[in-house]
Amino acid sequence: MPLATRPPRPRTAAVRARATAAATALACAGALLAAPAPAAAEPVVDIAVNASLGLGTLDDAAFGVNTAIWDSHMNDPEVVELMGEAGIGMMRYPGGSYGDIYRWEDHTAPGGYVAPGTGFDDFIGTVRATGGQAMVIANYGTGTPEEAAEWVRYANVTNDYGVRYWEIGNEIYGNGHYGAQWEADDHPDKSPREYARNVLAYAAAMKAVDPTIRIGAVLTTPGDWPDGIVGPGDDADWNHTVLSRVADTIDFVIVHSYPGGATADEALDRVGRLPGQLREVRRQLDRYAGERSAEIGIALTEVNSNVQQNSRPNALFAAEVYMTALENGVFNVGWWNTHNGPTEISTVDGDTDFNDYGLLSSGGCIGEVCQPAVNTPFHPYYGIKALTTLGGPGDTMVAAASGSEDVSAHAVHQADGDLSVLLINQDPERSVAVNLDYAGFTPTAEAPVVHRYARGDTDVTRVPASSGPLTLPPYSITTVTVRPHSGGAAVGAPGTPRVAAAGSTTATLEWPQAAGGRPVRYEVYERLGANAQLLGTSTSTSLTVRNLPPGSEHTVNVLARDADGRLSRPSGPLTFTTTSPQDSTCLVSYRVDTGWGSGFVASVTVSNLGDAPINGWSLDWTWPNAGQSVQSAWSARVSSDGARVHATDDGNGHLAPNGGSTATFGFVGANDGANPAPTVFTLNGTVCRTG
Incomplete structure (x- = not known):
């Protein structure tokens, strides 16, 4: 096991805002029946579930x-x-x-x-x-x-x-x-x-x-x-x-x-x-x-x-x-x-x-x-x-998002068609009422099946369901299972996509054809929390996605649509990153020189590949993970605003054209969690090539 641990990240208003935005980005019908009805003083949390966004198979x-x-x-x-x-x-x-x-x-x-x-x-x-x-x-x-x-x-x-x-x-x-x-x-x-x-x-x-x-x-x-x-x-x-x-x-x-x-x-x-x-x-x-x-x-x-x-x-x-x-x-x-x-x-x-x-x-x-x-x-x-x-072998995990930092949500679209949502109320004192909204799935009006493990329970127990929002007791695990309103598409899920080619603003994706039936077309969706953004459609088993930001990361699923307009279950997910622009007029080299699990020392080298000299530069990047930060720096003045980092020259502002000179600065960083390298650097407003 790891030898050292660190204190937890504090929960912040920004985290709450992001969670709420992710949960409310989706508004679809699907009222949930459960018991007991909450008291008026209980907070109400929106839970968004999107069965069109697959997270993989159990x-x-x-x-x-x-x-x-x-x-x-x-x-x-x-x-x-x-x-x-x-x-x-x-x-x-x-x-x-x-x-x-x-x-x-x-x-x-x-x-x-x-x-x-x-x-x-x-x-x-x-x-x-x-x-x-x-x-x-x-x-x-x-x-x-x-x-x-x-x-x-x-x-x-x-x-x-x-x-x-x-x-x-x-x-x-x-x-x-x-x-x-x-x-x-x-x-x-x-x-x-x-x-x-x-x-x-x-x-x-x-x-x-x-x-x-x-x-x-x-x-x-x-x-x-x-x-x-x-x-x-x-x-x-x-x-x-x-x-x-x-x-x-x-x-x-x-x-x-x-x-x-x-x-x-x-x-x-x-x-x-x-x-x-x-x-x-x-x-x-x-x-x-x-x-x-x-x-x-x-x-x-x-x-x-x-x-x-x-x-x-x-x-x-x-x-x-x-x-x-x-x-x-x-x-x-x-x-x-x-x-x-x-x-x-x-x-x-x-x-x-x-x-x-x-x-x-x-x-x-x-x-x-x-x-x-x-x-x-x-x-x-x-x-x-x-x-x-919640689910078992062969079932598909799908996206779910909660509007509260104290309630986490996980969802599984089972092989038999049912959809289950597991809700964890992490608050030791307050009950929480939840409303569930569904995308890519329409539940029947019949009462859901509810299982719970909470104070007073000696096992995971099925509890009665009745009209009204579902109440999550303090310190509890609750699973809600709903049946589908109608059958799914006649065509099965496509295979997991792969990247056939990627550039700075494009990516060509390929995937195995859907099992069973004959799809009219395939649709590629990007996951944004529990919301889905359509990136493009194709009548073949490939698609080139365009106009992507350089150095950006994307997670996508492919779905097949049948002749009746019904969407299949999602493929397995693919996460890919576009490259930095190879024809940029600047080049940035980022290197971690040493690390110790919770901190590191890095150096950054900036080159001007353009035809005109640069006198005075500023470099910007965004950390991939929330736990990364700059603690101190040398040979540059570095400031931060959340995940965004801004560095300006400190006596080394002249960069000769055509790579004739470079500027290097270093810093001590901290990381609570993984420490991936930034993927996008902007020099005086220009997105640079990395290398």
């Missing part, structure tokens, strides 16, 4: 948990039942850092404890009984490629267990190379170069046994230690070093998230960093894997709040972090852990909290204070279980 491995060989209860029959009821489709073995000391042949972990009944065959029995699949950590720290290959042989050739996903090590960047050490690593060279070299060796040996398996490489989470740090003898940080060498070979990458904070509420607030972090992982894959990037998955194989872990607010965190990660391109989220053990006693929201990473009680005690019976679920278990009322 994978059969979407909802996961970790299991550990030191957990004597990991294979209890009650665990099988509870994991099945919570929709767990993936179980990870043999347990975090134990993955780098575990010897599978004799089921030992030198230097660690191995509980009885936790062998690989026992684990697979539990996985199969839940109807899920396994994620296995191959021992990188103290193992060899040959040992890992023999494990693949035992699992998939000898026993036909069908273990598809194999990680090469766990958190290997914690091997001491960057100063902190918690991960075993016997390699004399502990650099990211050596890890990358061994990933290739492991992949070759393991796939020689079973070519169908998928190999995952460990990355650091952007914005979390040690992201951005360049170790001794290295020329780049962990992610860039590893991906530059293995992107042509691996099938997925692994990141972890423990957002931290002083309370579970603060951890819940910090989930807002995750979309930017995951987007930066995809940018890095795009850079090194090119067109193959779309084939490489992202797995968030460990996540937990790291504080007040058995509390009710951590149940809200669990539901929020799973759906946020899945909506932003992750195929698997794995809670740490199935069982763990008590570490600290406190009271949170009236409940005893043991600060236990486990979803289920291990029955441990601290002094005279003991946990409930073994396998009793803690609150986060029900946060994950609530997601089974």
Whole structure:
């Protein structure tokens, strides 16, 4: 897990305004029936849901948990039942850092404890009984490629267990190379170069046994230690070093998230960093894997709040972090852990909290204070279980936006046609009334199905529905499911688009044709919150979109329209960025010289490519992420207005024509979350080429 955490970003009026604008940009019919009716004093929040904007399909491995060989209860029959009821489709073995000391042949972990009944065959029995699949950590720290290959042989050739996903090590960047050490690593060279070299060796040996398996490489989470740090003898940080060498070979990458904070509420607030972090992982894959990037998955194989872990607010965190990660391109989220053990006693929201990473009680005690019976679920278990009322494998996540910072919304268009909306009221004191508006979907007038997990509930419970707006109790998770008014289009969804070519103001998109039926045309929509903007239509499976701003990022879906005018479900999403203008009269080079997870030092070099000299310059850019800022600068005067940065010359204002001279300035920056490079620089009003 990350070694350092930072305080949460404060919620601001600007954040509230953006959320309200996103939610109210869409106005479509669709009154919701639910109970009970709110009191007059309750705030009313508008929720916008757009079924035409797809965020991806829920994978059969979407909802996961970790299991550990030191957990004597990991294979209890009650665990099988509870994991099945919570929709767990993936179980990870043999347990975090134990993955780098575990010897599978004799089921030992030198230097660690191995509980009885936790062998690989026992684990697979539990996985199969839940109807899920396994994620296995191959021992990188103290193992060899040959040992890992023999494990693949035992699992998939000898026993036909069908273990598809194999990680090469766990958190290997914690091997001491960057100063902190918690991960075993016997390699004399502990650099990211050596890890990358061994990933290739492991992949070759393991796939020689079973070519169908998928190999995952460990990355650091952007914005979390040690992201951005360049170790001794290295020329780049962990992610860039590893991906530059293995992107042509691996099938997925692994990141972890423990957002931290002083309370579970603060951890819940910090989930807002995750979309930017995951987007930066995809940018890095795009850079090194090119067109193959779309084939490489992202797995968030460990996540937990790291504080007040058995509390009710951590149940809200669990539901929020799973759906946020899945909506932003992750195929698997794995809670740490199935069982763990008590570490600290406190009271949170009236409940005893043991600060236990486990979803289920291990029955441990601290002094005279003991946990409930073994396998009793803690609150986060029900946060994950609530997601089974939202959707399952094969269902399509769609855009949803809330008009309140205290209410988050996630929506899934199920394969059977129903649409479910999960609403999380993060306010511990106030009930909130909500009105739901739908686009791309017309619900029937019949009462919706409502499920809830709130104070007083001992499980995820179906509650009665009646006329009026839906009321969300304080600290609650509520799912509303409505049926469609009529059948969908006769044509299926098109395949996920890709960028065939991109310029500074244009992008040519291509996509696989829609399944079934014969579409009259295809329509390409850009996602703006929960609002959809039509970019263009085509009677073929390609479209060139024009008049885009240079260096701008866009997320689009493709839909097919049938002869009756009905739109299909959306394709998978594509996010792309236009290039900087190659014929610009200025050139800007932006480089991060060093970083330490929460801060960095960068240098910017400006060149004049025009025919006339420049005497006096100003440079403007906008940060891609809200958590980025300039703290101090030299060789330029730098000011900021929110995300916008304005730099002017400081004694270096003369730029000779045709690249005859340059001006360079530097600054110390801070980042709360990912730290992507700006994509657009404007010099004296001219958009520059970057390089």
